[in-house]
């Protein structure tokens with residue numbers, strides 16, 4: 001198993017290009033199942049999760065061709081030849097549940113394995129299922145699979161989400177595009193990935209209003225057609241690399257970065273003493289002066305501070321002046337990076353969903369273990385600021401969400417390399 005060796009110290013300078021968003025691409029790809037015409041995605045990220053979604057769609061009968069080194073995905077789903085999403089693929093990636101809504105909407109039946117829990121929390125899919133039931137789906141849970149039917153086709157309905165779910169909003173939004181009549185989704189997620197999905201679906205002929213707000217209205221249409229769509233910039237990759245100069249010093253420009261994607265995160269960076277400037281090409285980030293100032297962070301659905309940047313932000317706050325309190329409100333077990341950061345000399349106390357971080361002068365390199373995607377990259381960021389060498393093991397988590405992490409960070413002066421087979 002590969003690991004990443006980071007040698008700390010030294011300021012960073014230069015440019016890092018930001019890829020298309022993993023989480024947008026993973027919901028745009030299943031949209032191909034809604035139409036018998038081709039859907040082409042440009043600006044796709046080159047990630048193992050995208051390969052997994054490719055494998056899943058192919059298992060359902062879709063053609064998926066990766067062009068231009070993986071940056072373009074040409075997909076076509078003339079017919080869905082298999083309506084069962086198998087456990088062996090679904091268990092690798094929770095976003096697999098997103099094939100349920102499209103298959104059900106197009107052909108009136110689908111069988112999808114339940115994804116099960118994961119390291120950061122239980123992550124049930126009850127909200128996906130209830131939302132589809134509101135559109136007339138008949139569901140049965142059997143042998144670990146959701147067996148879904150809509151014999152006369154889905155019908156528009158009112159979906160009232162009791163809590164904000166990105167995936168459930170995406171699933172029902174896709175399903176509603178082909179349902180008969182009008183669907184209203186209340187308490188919908190407002191993430192940029194939802195807006196990107198709605199933009200793509202509109203290009204395919206869907207009638208959607210209100211995406212980006214808490215109420216989305218969908219007027220069902222008889223069929224969707226083909227389209228070409230660029231995947232939105234990855235705001236989590238953007239935020240992650242914004243933290244590199246914040247932690248190490250220096251100045252780095254994030255190409256393709258947009259303030260509107262990371263506004264709440266930038267407010268916290270500002271309070272911590274990090275400057276963010278808009279340029280023609282993206283965002284330029286530098287540490288204003290001296291030591292980072294401690295700040296408190298609460299994770300929330302968009303437009304709040306994203307849970308997917310909490311681990312990376314914690315890495316920054318480990319060397320801040322003062323005590324920071326981080327409250328994780330989305331996932332019940334998303335502080336697994338804390339014990340690893342403690343191995344590097346950080347002072348962190350975790351009680352339930354709250355982590356209290358008291359800044360230390362200097363982190364020290366150590367062997368550490370990645371437990372999930374964002375935890376992995378937080379350990380790399382901490383390693384960049386630490387004295388000596390840090391070896392991050394289990395980096396397959398990282399490959400799910402960061403393309404060319406070693407190349408991107410080396411290009412701005414970081415001392416980082418991938419070590420094969422350790």
Ligand SMILES: CC(=O)N[C@H]1[C@@H](OP(=O)(O)OP(=O)(O)OC[C@H]2O[C@@H](n3ccc(=O)[nH]c3=O)[C@H](O)[C@@H]2O)O[C@H](CO)[C@@H](O)[C@@H]1O
Nearest residue numbers: 023095123124125126127128164165166167168308330331
């Ligand atoms: C592929 C993808 O886009 N993943 C993102 C997506 O995950 P995902 O779509 O799975 O996250 P959700 O927004 O659905 O989860 C939010 C909360 O709702 C709960 N919940 C969700 C669904 C459900 O049926 N029942 C239920 O109780 C979850 O356990 C969690 O506590 O949004 C998360 C929150 O921004 C991000 O961290 C993930 O990176």
Ligand SMILES: C=C(OP(=O)(O)O)C(=O)O
Nearest residue numbers: 023094095308373374401
């Ligand atoms: C939690 C994440 O992804 P997923 O929902 O695919 O597990 C993430 O991107 O940080």
